[in-house]
Amino acid sequence: MNEATEHLVAVGRLDDIPRQGARVVRTAFGDLAVFRTADDGVFALRNACPHRGGPLSEGIVHGRSVTCPLHNWVISLETGEVEGPDHGCTAVIGVSVADGVVRLDLSRLAAAMAVAAE
Ligand code: FES
Secondary structure, eight states, X not given: OOTTXXXXXXXXXXXXXXXXXXXXEEETTEEEEEEXXXXXXXXXXXXXXXXXXXOGGGSEEETTEEEOTTTOOEEEXXXXXXXXXXXXXXXXXXXXEETTEEEEEOTTHHHHHHHHHO
C-alpha cells in the first residue's frame, strides 16, 4: 500500500450498488451516499442535500448528477455542486474501484463534512 491508497476503506462490491442507484455507508462522521451511474461510474457524496439535508441516496441518478428526492435540486456527482435551481455544495468523497471492490478515501472526511455542513 502506498501513500495514495493507505486511507482507502473497502465499503462493498460494485455489484451491490444498482445502476443509477446508491447505497448508504455509515461513518463516525455521518452517512455517505455511494452512487453508481448507468455507465458504471462510482461517486460518493455526503448523504445530505445542501438545501435542507434531504437523503441524496434516495434521489434519482441521471448522467453524472442526482436529483434530490425532497425538492428536486440537482447536484453534480463529480463536484458536489448544485447545478440548479439554486446554488450550494455537499462534500465529495474520493472513490476507487478495483477488482469489483469499492473503496472510499476517508482521510479527509471529517474536514470535508465540516465544510459541507457550514
Ligand atoms: S432538501 Fe434537497 S432539494 Fe430540498
